[in-house]
Amino acid sequence: MNSLFTQNFKSMPYWHHEIDVPKTATGTLPKQADICIIGGGFTGLSVAIHLLKAGKSVVIVDAMRLGEGASGKNGGMIGPSLHKLGLEGLKNIHGEQKAYDILQEGINAIEYFPTFLKEFKIECDLNMSGRFNGVHNQKQLDEIEKKCEVFSKLKNFKYQMVAPDKVHSEIGSDHYYGGAVYELDGSIHPYKLLKGMVENIHKLGGQIFENTRADDIIKTTIGHNVYTDKGTLVAGExxxxxxxxxxxxxxxxxxYFYKRVIPLTSAMIATEEISPDLMQRFFPKNRIHGGNHRLVQYYRPSPDFKRILFGARGADFKDRADKNGQNLKKLMVKIFPEMLDIKLDFSWSGKVAYTFDHGPHLGKHDGLYYAMGYCGSGVTRSVYLAKKLSMQILGEENFQTEFHAxxxxxxPFYNGKPWFMPFVIKWHSFMDGIE
Ligand SMILES: Cc1cc2nc3c(=O)[nH]c(=O)nc-3n(C[C@H](O)[C@H](O)[C@H](O)COP(=O)(O)OP(=O)(O)OC[C@H]3O[C@@H](n4cnc5c(N)ncnc54)[C@H](O)[C@@H]3O)c2cc1C
Structure with missing residues (x-):
């Protein structure tokens, strides 16, 4: 590798170097289960936990090793993720009340998250530090303030505006003119969350089969036959x-499902260790950070406060540690010029799922339950919507969310491969440059 990387550089998620996720089942796939879950990320694992707790037998299959999906690779930045369309966009489609109700679901999700961690005794470095969102001029500052005033109509939404003379109390950078702090945001260690979920599943008697791909599902009179590359399983649901x-x-x-989600590459880097003084100057309040770019950028200190973890859209559909590393470092240096000579210890990427209406979806289609399409903000959304989906499967009341209907x-002609995305990304990148 070139001088961008340290000698210890690894093309794998920073999270994976220090934590081992417990071993999963190695025997043969059982012949039957009450419920078969396809996908062992936060969604699949948390649905499993609730169903197991309710006394169901559950088998999870995942085509990869656990943690190789987005749940083991994300930035661990959490918050209400108030819908990409904002109030105006949602209002135009659904009317004012439904728009507010959809936005409120984001707050429901972040409020449910610590309850879930507490109930299942999961320790994952939860740090509800808030997020600083920086902007570049007075016009943008006015816009963000207007947006926050609108969001204050939501129950429990909290924010503070950051005036130009206070920016350095939020971030050790001259890159921003001002900004807002979203107080409900924070961070976790995603791999610890994944590990905690797996431990719960083992304790509750669930079985997880890695490297087991579900190829087809056929409805029968008693449920479904799930055909995998390791055998067939008969599941009620x-x-x-x-x-x-x-x-x-x-x-x-x-x-049906892949025609409705748009897979995009999200990439991240972790720097080598940085001096404590510099880290303190960069992140005086240990908050998570983002800007108002069209092409999303996000960054945070690592949970041990020794490195910067920086993420943005990947160069293309492939996992390109080298190219993504270069692009992301360039973006990071724009914010922290002192990082010009810093090297990278880790560079990785994974797939997020966008949707055509910019929001998540869950429910039941043709006898199959599903939850997906978190549009890049899936940590708390997946945990919350998995709870609601499991309530739906169990026939409990109050499972409905604003996303269900x-x-x-x-x-037309979309077949799960977003051939149009490179053009969209180029356009957004161009607009980021001139805005
Ligand atoms: C680099 C990166 C950074 C991110 N940062 C953040 C962040 O800071 N905050 C945030 O909220 N969100 C973030 N996200 C998004 C978040 O990680 C995801 O929304 C969330 O993890 C989705 O969880 P999931 O369980 O639905 O999907 P995944 O974790 O992707 O799991 C889906 C699984 O399904 C399996 N699968 C697919 N098809 C089959 C099949 N036929 N048979 C068997 N298994 C199958 C895959 O192998 C995969 O493991 C980020 C994502 C990435 C990639």
Whole structure:
């Protein structure tokens, strides 16, 4: 590798170097289960936990090793993720009340998250530090303030505006003019969350089969036959939790889901260790950070406060540690010029799932339960919507969310491969440059 990387550089998620996720089942796939879950990320694992707790037998299959999906690779940045369309966009489609109700679901999700961790005794470096969102001029500062005033109509939404003379109390950088702090945001260690979920599943008697791809699902009179590359399982119910990997491991006979999600590459880097003084100057309040770019950028200190973890859209559909490393470092140096000579210890990428209406979807289609399409903000959304989906499967009351009734759209000729994305990304990148 070139001088961008340290000698210890690894093309793998920073999270994986220090934590081992417990071993999963190695025997043969059972012949039957009450519920088979396809996909062992946060969605599939948390649905499993609730169903197991309710006394169901559950088998999870995942085509990869656990943690190789987005759940083991993300930035661990959490918050209400108030819908990409914002109030105006949602209002135009759904009317004012429904728009607010959809936005409120984001707050419901972040409020549920610590309850879930407490109930299942999961320790994952939860740090509700807030997020600083920086902007570049007075016009943008006014816009962000207006947006926050609108969001204050939501129950429990909290923010503070950051005036130009206070920026350095939020971030050791001259890159921003001002900004806002979203107080409900924070961070976790995603691999510790994954590990905690797996431990719960083992304790509750669930079985997880890695490297086991579900190829087809056929409805029968007593449930479903799930055909995998390791054998066939008869399950009463099936949950599809395949998110950004729906197409990669999908079968054309099961195209409904992958025709409705747009897999995009999100990439991240972790720097080598940085001096404590510099870290303190960069991140005086240990918050997570983002800007108002069209092409999303996000960054945070590592949980041990020794490195910067920086993420943005990947160069293309492939996992390109080298190219992504270069691009991301360039973006990081724009914010922290002192990082010009810093090297990278880790560079990695994974797939997120966008949707045509910019929001997540869950429910039941043609006898199959599903939750997916978190549009890049899936940590708390997946945990919350998995709880609601498991309530639906168990026939409990109050499972409905504002996302349930929304049409899960596709587009003519879209077949799960977003050939149009490189053009969209180039356009957004161009606009970021001139805005
Ligand atoms: C680099 C990166 C950074 C991110 N940062 C953040 C962040 O800071 N905050 C945030 O909220 N979100 C973030 N996200 C998004 C978040 O990680 C995801 O939304 C979330 O993890 C989705 O969880 P999931 O369980 O639905 O999907 P995944 O974790 O992707 O799991 C889906 C699984 O389905 C399996 N699968 C697919 N098809 C089959 C099949 N046919 N048979 C068997 N298994 C199958 C795959 O192997 C995969 O393991 C990030 C994502 C990435 C990639």
């Amino acid at each position: 099936v949950v599809i939790a395949t998110n950004g990997y729906s197409k990669q491991f999908g079968n054309s006979k099961q195209s 929304l049409e899960f759209q596709t587009k």
